[in-house]
Amino acid sequence: xxxxxxxxxxxxxxxxxxxxxxxxxxxxxxxxxxxxxxxxxxxxxxxxxxxxxxxxxxxxxxxxxxxxxxxxxxxxxxxxxxxxxxxxxxxxxxxxxxxxxxxxxxxxxxxxxxxxxxxxxxxxxxxxxxxxxxxxxxxxxxxxxxxxxxxxxxxxxxxxxxxxxxxxxxxxxxxxxxxxxxxxxxxxxxxxxxxxxxxxxxxxxxxxxxxxxxxxxxxxxxxxxxxxxxxxxxxxxxxxxxxxxxxxxxxxxxxxxxxxxxxxxxxxxxxxxxxxxxxxxxxxxxxxxxxxxxxxxxxxxxxxxxxxxxxxxxxxxxxxxxxxxxxxxxxxxxxxxxxxxxxxxxxxx
Amino acid sequence: xxxxxxxxxxxxxxxxxxxxxxxxxxxxxxxxxxxxxxxxxxxxxxxxxxxxxxxxxxxxxxxxxxxxxxxxxxxxxxxxxxxxxxxxxxxxxxxxxxxxxxxxxxxxxxxxxxxxxxxxxxxxxxxxxxxxxxxxxxxxxxxxxxxxxxxxxxxxxxxxxxxxxxxxxxxxxxxxxxxxxxxxxxxxxxxxxxxxxxxxxxxxxxxxxxxxxxxxxxxxxxxxxxxxxxxxxxxxxxxxxxxxxxxxxxxxxxxxxxxxxxxxxxxxxxxxxxxxxxxxxxxxxxxxxxxxxxxxxxxxxx
Numbered sequence: 203x204x205x206x207x208x209x210x211x212x213x214x215x216x217x218x219x220x221x222x223x224x225x226x227x228x229x230x231x232x233x234x235x236x237x238x239x240x241x242x243x244x245x246x247x248x249x250x251x252x253x254x255x256x257x258x259x260x261x262x263x264x265x266x267x268x269x270x271x272x273x274x275x276x277x278x279x280x281x282x283x284x285x286x287x288x289x290x291x292x293x294x295x296x297x298x299x300x301x302x303x304x305x306x307x308x309x310x311x312x313x314x315x316x317x318x319x320x321x322x323x324x325x326x327x328x329x330x331x332x333x334x335x336x337x338x339x340x341x342x343x344x345x346x347x348x349x350x351x352x353x354x355x356x357x358x359x360x361x362x363x364x365x366x367x368x369x370x371x372x373x374x375x376x377x378x379x380x381x382x383x384x385x386x387x388x389x390x391x392x393x394x395x396x397x398x399x400x401x402x403x404x405x406x407x408x409x410x411x412x413x414x415x416x417x418x419x420x421x422x423x424x425x426x427x428x429x430x431x432x433x434x435x436x437x438x439x440x441x442x443x444x445x446x447x448x449x450x451x452x453x454x455x456x457x458x459x460x461x462x463x464x465x466x467x468x469x470x471x472x473x474x475x476x477x478x479x480x481x482x483x484x485x486x487x488x489x490x491x492x493x494x495x496x497x498x499x500x501x502x503x504x505x506x507x508x509x510x511x512x513x514x515x516x517x518x519x520x521x522x523x524x525x526x527x528x529x530x531x532x533x534x535x536x537x538x539x540x541x542x543x544x545x546x547x548x549x550x551x
Numbered sequence: 552x553x554x555x556x557x558x559x560x561x562x563x564x565x566x567x568x569x570x571x572x573x574x575x576x577x578x579x580x581x582x583x584x585x586x587x588x589x590x591x592x593x594x595x596x597x598x599x600x601x602x603x604x605x606x607x608x609x610x611x612x613x614x615x616x617x618x619x620x621x622x623x624x625x626x627x628x629x630x631x632x633x634x635x636x637x638x639x640x641x642x643x644x645x646x647x648x649x650x651x652x653x654x655x656x657x658x659x660x661x662x663x664x665x666x667x668x669x670x671x672x673x674x675x676x677x678x679x680x681x682x683x684x685x686x687x688x689x690x691x692x693x694x695x696x697x698x699x700x701x702x703x704x705x706x707x708x709x710x711x712x713x714x715x716x717x718x719x720x721x722x723x724x725x726x727x728x729x730x731x732x733x734x735x736x737x738x739x740x741x742x743x744x745x746x747x748x749x750x751x752x753x754x755x756x757x758x759x760x761x762x763x764x765x766x767x768x769x770x771x772x773x774x775x776x777x778x779x780x781x782x783x784x785x786x787x788x789x790x791x792x793x794x795x796x797x798x799x800x801x802x803x804x805x806x807x808x809x810x811x812x813x814x815x816x817x818x819x820x821x822x823x824x825x826x827x828x829x830x831x832x833x834x835x836x837x838x839x840x841x842x843x844x845x846x847x848x849x850x851x852x853x
Contacts, residue, residue, distance in 0.1 A: 209654035217642065380638030387602055387632035388655040391624050547604040549595060549636055 206390040210398030215405070221367065222406050225360045226413045232357050233417025241425035357414065358508065361447025364406055366471045369454025369534075372399040373542055375464035382547060392543050396459075400535055403451050407444045414440040438520045442508055445527035449504060450475060452534020459538035462548070478503040553580040555703065555734050556601060560610030563596050563758075570596040572758045573610070575853070578736060580702075583729050585749035585766075586738040587833075589841060593758040594738045595635055598705050601736075602632055614703065628656075631699035635707035635738070637688050641681030645691055648680050652695050664698035671720060685712040697724050704728055705736045710744060722748050746833040754840050759852035761840045768808070770830070775805045777818065778825040791817055806831065 215222070373396075376382040385395060415436045422430055450471065457467035478499075485500020500506055507523035556578035563571040571593045578584045586594045599605040601612050603623025612619040614626045640648060645668065653661040668674040672690040680688065689712045696704060706725070710718040718741075725735050725748050739745050745752060746766065754762045775793070777783070783803045787793045792809035801824075807814055811828075818826055839845070 205657050206655050209651055213640065213643075213651055217640075380634075380636055381640060383604070383632075383634045383636070384639065384652065385655065386604060387627060387630075387634065388652060389624055389628040390655050544606075546606055547599075549599065549634070 204394075206388070206394050207398050207401070210385070210390070210395065211402050211405075214398060214402040218368070218402070218406070221364070222409070225364055225406070226409055229357055229360055229410055230413040230417040233414045234421035237418055237421030237427060238425050240427045358443055358446065358505070361407065361410055361444050362450050362475055364410070365403070365447040365449075365451030366454050366468060366475070368399065368403040368406070369451045369456075369471065370458050370464050370467040372396065372455050372458050373538070374458040374461040374467055377461075377547065378463050380549075383549065386547060393539055396455075396535070396539055396542055399455070404448075407448055410447075411437065411440045411444050414443070439508075441524055442520050442527075445524045445531075446504055446508060449527040449530035449534075452531035452538075454534075456534040456537040456541070459541040459545070475504075478505055482506060552582075554578070555580040556612070556614050556736070558597070558601070558610065558612040561597070561600060561607050561612055562609035563593075563600065563605060564608040569758045571600070571607070573852070574755075574758070574760050575610075576753055576760055576763065578734060579750075580734055581729065581732055582750040583725060583735045583737055583748050585745040585752035586736060586755065587740075587742070587745055587752055587837060588755035589740075591757070592755040594755055595707055596758070597755075598632070598707055598736065598738065601705065602627060602630065629701055630703045630705060631696045631701045633692050633696040633704075633706045633709050635711070637685075637692055639680045639683075639688055639691070641679060644679055645674060645676030645683070648691060649676070649695055649698075653698075656699060660698040660700055664694050667697055667724070668694035671724070672717065686714060686717065689713060690717065693721060693724070697728060701733070703734045703736070705738075707738045708740065709737070710739065710741060718744065742833040742837055752833065752836075754837060756840050756852075757847070761852055762836070763853065764833075764836060769833075769836075772806055772808045772831065773811075774829055774831045775807050775814070775818075776802070776825075776827040776829075777805070777821075777823050778802045780822040780824050784821075788817065 373382075376385070386392065415433065418431065418436050419433075453474070454467050454471040457470055458464075461467050481499025482503040482505035485497045485503070485506075487496075504527070507519075507527055554577045557576075559575050561571050561574040562569065574593070574597060586597070588594050596605060600607050601614060601619050603619050603626055606620050615629060617626050617629075619626050640651070643651060646665070649664045649668065650661055653659060653664060665676065668676055668691060672694055674687060674690050674694065676691075680691065683691065689709070693709060696706065696709075704725075709725075710721050713721060722744060725737060728735055729748075735748075737745060737749060749766050752764045752766055753760055754764070774796075779801045781801065783798060783801055787795075787805075791807070791814055793805040793807050793814075795803055795805050797804040
């Protein structure tokens, strides 16, 4: 069995290299981006603090606690620049009025920006684009967009795509393409053939965990953040996300082992995934009661096994969730092996 | 003669359709065994059952005493198969394709595969397989099959996409494999090729085995077409070995096996106006089972 595993895995890695590399780059980038966003967010908070200090006339007395000296300089400049951008923001206007009412002396005239300041300002391009220091980051809409759509959603989707893609291609796609005849007419056991697909998929998932952690850690080297998460704190949600992909792979593989064409397991797995996502979204609407009927689809959803914040901070449910997801994967693989070993393999024509 | 492949009562049923029905045959070690029949006659199903890709509904198939379903892995260690429908890994070069398939057999036979592909079949192995024509793909697969150090080669329509010179090369490779003691099952539609290289030929129809012909005996047989001046005689001497195939007034067509001298002596004493002696090609045998006017009820499977 083992002598055929290596060439099979090697072939599958070559075959899937573009998909896998693109997925890994995307996950690495997103992980890096999460650090960048945290850095921006912290920078904004510091900027607001500096601005308030400047408005109270305390800027010369004390620097913000968390900001490094390098960070302070441009942020102070941004804060000095506030009166120009204040008309855009109602809360800022109110603050200015309050400041004026307290008869605080006006801020000194703003000196021209240095190159370093301009460079740093450009580096905060996205932050400026989103409204700069006047942006109200406490807005629920912006938080939701940043957290769920930009940060959490995509890293979940990529392992799911990988799982569905690899699962459906394992048996059904090879029968459909006719390449299975080439392989299984050689002395390759059907179990070895399936295990090669499983191992290749696991290699992909392992690499995904690595890049999710590496993206964050390498990103920290370029974007300063106040609190650097530990390796364990990064590994927990990464493993959790990948375990969801693993469970999806197991189910898709089992469906693929029954089928002759790839589109069917692909379609069913995709529909199930989308349905679970919708069920999860419905069940997690704010303000719903725990005994509501629409909590039920959320409980059945694979997405309910993913709690990034809890995973990140406490890791309380990670063990159980990963165990359940891994069990789904194992059941799927066993079902696929049993079915694949007992079925006919008709000619592709 | 040692039997290397045996099928007994082999049946494969899909719902009400019988892809194979009660197929019993034996293939002997070291022979070239031709499988003939139109599309849908059950040739590929037989082959896939032998390879363990399909499980028989009834009956059993065995290779060197190994059950083709339960011991499929060990069977495939002894068999090399050229599929009729070739689907390859287009992103691999010819070299890498051969290497990959050889690695699945433990890396054995790669050098010989390259040698056959480059020197005999004149294939450019540096190209990606996706750049190959259908015929070139078939050559690549043939190089792979003939290089495998196995005892049995199963070739499903191996010359279907090849030009005439390449067909000749393939037939030579088959005969070479036979001379080295390998057993070859040769399934095809080109009767002249099967006739030329086969030791025995099985003719299939609608999943049933209709006839097995020993080609050595057949090559010794001759057809005699004689036209008499009067009506042709109703009976012939038994010791002549003549079997009348067709009678049409003054003309008769007979199959003859035996001494030619006694036959010529006998005819020289008869009032014949014309006589032609030749051999019967496989087409006539094949048409007995597959000509358009043949009905199922007129045929009796083996």
